Amino acid sequence: MKKQDTFDQHDGGQSSAATGVPVQVTAEGRTRNEVARLLLEQGPMTAVAVAEQLGISPTAVRRHLDVLLADAEAETREAPRRGPRGRGRPAKLFLLTEQGRARFGHAYDDLAVAAVRFLAEHAGDDAVRAFAESRVAALVEPYRDSVTSEAAPASRAEALATALTREGYAASTRQVGAGEQLCQHHCPVAHVAAEFPQLCEAETEAFAKLLGTHVQRLATIARGDAACTTHVPADTPGDEARSPNGGTTA
Structure with missing residues (x-):
């Protein structure tokens, strides 16, 4: 089963019989942590690049990135342009803030x-x-x-x-x-x-x-x-x- 399929299934709101805790909460938190960890290790990155690395849809990634932005755990900057300036907005790069890095602990x-x-x-x-x-x-x-x-x-x-x-x-x-x-x-x-x-x-x-x-x-x-x-x-x-x-x- 692909990661995308697993993510969508967890998104359905099933519950764990062992704990009584909705699986949705656990899956959402785990996936968001994976997104944040990727930004920590490889950022700044575009949402598309994050999606490709994790094997989930860009839409799902953007949802997690929006939460990280709202919680001041991530911020954006414009990607540097290569070659002649084309049409459309420049791509956004996402990176963790100091608050976002704190979720992984420090000494x-x-x-x-x-x-x-x-x-x-x-x-x-x-x-x-x-x-x-x-x-x-x-x-x-x-x-x-x-x-x-x-x-x-x-x-x-x-x-x-x-x-x-x-x-x-x-x-x-x-x-x-x-x-x-x-x-x-x-x-x-x-x-x-x-x-x-x-x-x-x-x-x-x-x-x-x-x-x-x-x-x-x-x-x-x-x-x-x-x-x-x-x-x-x-x-x-x-x-x-x-x-x-x-x-x-x-």
């Missing part, structure tokens, strides 16, 4: 852990702590004005969630009892923080200073929780509890 996490481990071994825990504080300061400083311009802690937490989302943390807030919970549904440094909790500790302290109130970290992705959750109380401490830099002395 960034391992490299980061190794770097911080080296820092701890050769410069000590104080150096790791200083690194953690420097990192989170660089993260939140660009948004200090937008957060501190809000008066209430709940509004500040919402502004901070917006800032964190822009930095890739997929953050949100929700009211819980007499306060707000700041939830970070993604943590780009969780792999490192699992070994070096100083990153989480420095982040919590920076949030407290930025929000102008004592906060409590309830859960972290680094410890295996579903999200990093920070409780932000509704009441703001009195001025006597404030530190000169606008944070709290707690």
